[in-house]
Amino acid sequence: MLKTQKKKKIIDEFKVHEADTGSAGVQVAILTEQIKQLTGHLKKHNKDNHSRYGLLKMVAKRKKFLDYLGKEDEKSYKSLIKKLDLKR
Numbered sequence: 001m002l003k004t005q006k007k008k009k010i011i012d013e014f015k016v017h018e019a020d021t022g023s024a025g026v027q028v029a030i031l032t033e034q035i036k037q038l039t040g041h042l043k044k045h046n047k048d049n050h051s052r053y054g055l056l057k058m059v060a061k062r063k064k065f066l067d068y069l070g071k072e073d074e075k076s077y078k079s080l081i082k083k084l085d086l087k088r
Helices: 004-014 024-044 049-072 074-084
Strands: none
Touching: 004 024, 024 049, 024 074, 049 074
């Protein structure tokens, strides 16, 4: 779970306009940070299958957002991939 300050910082970095909190780019950035935190947790607690299931759901959701963004706005898609250092 992300802390409010960290989430606010991510939103400020990736927002498209001033009132943006839910665009695809922002949601991908938030999911990416949550995925990083959860993979760190799973390295310590490798038998936590409930969290592993949640991680798989997050990865699938992020993939859907990235696919959507790639179809709608390829320029922002490529810049987001570069900023987040994702392999795609």
